[in-house]
Amino acid sequence: MILAVDVGNTNLVFALVDGGKIKARWRIATDPRRTADEYSVWLHQLFELEGFSRDDVDGVIIGTVVPRALHNLKVLSEKYFRKTPLVAGQGDAAWPMALEVDEPHNVGADRALNVIAAHARHDGDLCVIDFGTATTFDLVTPTGAYAGGIIAPGINLSLDALVSAAAKLPRIAIEAPATDSVIGRTTESQMIIGIYWGYVAMIEGLAARMKMEIGRPLKVVATGGLATLFDKHTDAFDAIEPDLTIQGLSLLYDHAMRSPK
Known part of the structure; x- marks a missing residue:
């Protein structure tokens, strides 16, 4: 173990x-x-x-x-x-896949680990969306290489910035709106709509643009604690893998143990 x-x-x-x-x-x-x-x-x-x-x-x-x-x-x-x-990413646990980006040394460990785990569990071109402090979109090639992606502010970060910059706005919980309406009748409901549906629109829009750019079918894999919350109101995700980063650590450890020293 x-x-x-x-x-x-x-x-x-x-x-x-x-x-x-x-x-x-x-x-x-x-x-x-x-x-x-x-x-x-x-x-x-x-x-x-x-x-x-x-x-x-x-x-x-x-x-x-x-x-x-x-x-x-x-x-x-x-x-x-x-x-x-x-x-992860150092010595015997160096990345086993290609990092096809201009600054491979700047790729975050969490993103590289997600790539390892997603490629092990799914075939073809992949877009891995991780809902963390930042919301990241990572493109994985059919050979398992990391081919770049997108970094956007995380939903909690965006909410914190909104509340701290606007004195009269209350702190709210991140949750799905009570209805499908995008017209709020109270300050709180308008904030929930803006945060939630705004992120759904970002997810769907960026995933669609990534698919259009590569010109091939692209499976979208979501991870992070908020993935299940958004899955209720979007068809953007093909799979949800809540423990992708931990799975990547396990796979990287096994690879390092098998590799000749």
Whole structure:
């Protein structure tokens, strides 16, 4: 069993993965200042609640888009799990696929991991949409290469910016509107409509433009916590894979273990 660590800009996810199957997962707010000792105390309690121990972990792999968080996670792995961690995109865990972009060194680990997992689970040209701090659209070729994409503000980021810049607007929960009408009768309903249907329009519009540009059938794979929320009101998604990044970490770990040293 491996411990896969996915460090995003907003949240950090620890997952125990055995044979490609996620046995347990835990989420915590990303904080680069959090020490290895703090992680250990928190994880120890969660392991026990789920019936696992540190001895069950055979290896550790870390994928991060927050470089400052990496040091303490390496210390956690080495001090408390007695394992030298693999770091996604580095050393033995270098990316196994082509990065067909102008700045391959700037491709986020989460996006590369999503590409690995999406290609392993689906054939043909793919568009992977990840609803995270940013909303990203990633183009995957039939050979599994990453061929570029789109970065848009995440829905929570957009909502925070709107509320902070407009003094009279209330903070609202992100949810589907109560009706299909796009004409709100209250300030809150108008905000929900703008955020929700605005994102649906962006999703459908950008996916359609990507399909038109490549000129071939394109399967759209959605991941991230908000994918299921939007799936209720759009036909843009062909598949939803909620754990794509963790699956990518597991696949990358297996690839690294099989590769000759």
